[in-house]
Amino acid sequence: MTAEVRREGVLWIQEHARGVVAIPLTKVGTARGSGTTIAFWPDVDIFGATEFSFDALEERFRELVFLNQGLEISLTDLRRPDESRSVRLRFPGGTRDFVGFLDGHTAASAPTDTIAFECEDPRMAGAMQVAFRWCSCPGERIRSFANSRPTIGGTHKMGFRDGMAVAVTAYAREQGLLTPMDPDFDADRIGAGLTAVVSVKLDRPEFEGATRGVLGNSEVRDCVGQAVQDHLGRWLKEDPERAAAVIDQIVQGAHRD
Structure with missing residues (x-):
């Protein structure tokens, strides 16, 4: 799992593998804006199954956007380039x-x-x-x-x-x-x-x-x-x-x- 954090003009990175620190929190450069990006590859020994359901994720993310007014979530599936799917979830009325x-x-x-x-x-x-x-x-x-x-x-x-x-x-x-x-x-x-x-x-x-x-x-x-x-x-x-x-x-x- 890799975490990239943009804060106060600085880009930080940290990596873990099965709960063990692979790369400690490290300053790697400058950044614009703020926010955090998490990227991970699912481990079959931890998750049990590594095939994610787009429909199940969309349903759960939709609930989260409804329940947290102002939140916006974009979900994109790039596993099959010829059948890519994408949805943007935003509900101002909560x-x-x-x-x-x-x-x-x-x-x-x-x-x-x-x-x-x-x-x-x-x-x-x-x-x-x-x-x-x-x-x-x-x-x-x-x-x-x-x-x-x-x-x-x-x-x-x-x-x-x-x-x-x-x-x-x-x-x-x-x-x-x-x-x-x-x-x-x-x-x-x-x-x-x-x-x-x-x-x-x-x-x-x-x-x-x-x-x-x-x-x-x-x-x-x-x-x-x-x-x-x-x-x-x-x-x-x-x-x-x-x-x-x-x-x-x-x-x-x-x-x-």
């Missing part, structure tokens, strides 16, 4: 664009625009990015991430669903769309037709399970839940026409059940 990507062709039938926000919360020593919208398609599509790492669930996802249920139920009761005898909407009912991205970045993430795919930080649930409740509750009051369409979709679904 998680808002991610939701649109996940919805694909269903966007035209969405009763709401994408609702998105980001904020920091010192109680969880981190920040959150949340984006979501309802469409006419059945099912719930929630993608969750912790420190840009995909998760299958955890306290950030639970907090998101908690906040959604509280905000929608409170608005429906305030507008008289639920009678005193009607039960609160649960998260499963509200999630019908919902596409969402929930991303948290934490100073001290805690994961559960052998695959470390479940976020366990208990304080994250309350923080994300409260933020979602506040932002969705505000949106429902500020856009009553679209709020009515969302509530109607949920109510009709409850009646069908």
Whole structure:
């Protein structure tokens, strides 16, 4: 592995082979701009397989660009000169664009625009990015991430669903769309037709399970839940026409059940 670092007008280089320094950090000349270039040849004894999938790399890099607003990644495959492939990934809208990507062709039938926000919360020593919208398609599509790492669930996802249920139920009761005898909407009912991205970045993430795919930080649930409740509750009051369409979709679904 070779690392080239351009910093303060100087080009530095360092090389490793199987964890052993082959060339120590050495000043090799002048440089313009700043940045780091990493080049490596995969070792079959370390990686197990040395054939990389362009599609898998593109999918993962796309996630990273969506989740880190302002990041841009270019991926080029030169292994077969007669079949070279290249893609440039840049999404200025961040998680808002991610939701649109996940919805694909269903966007035209969405009763709401994408609702998105980001904020920091010192109680969880981190920040959150949340984006979501309802469409006419059945099912719930929630993608969750912790420190840009995909998760299958955890306290950030639970907090998101908690906040959604509280905000929608409170608005429906305030507008008289639920009678005193009607039960609160649960998260499963509200999630019908919902596409969402929930991303948290934490100073001290805690994961559960052998695959470390479940976020366990208990304080994250309350923080994300409260933020979602506040932002969705505000949106429902500020856009009553679209709020009515969302509530109607949920109510009709409850009646069908």
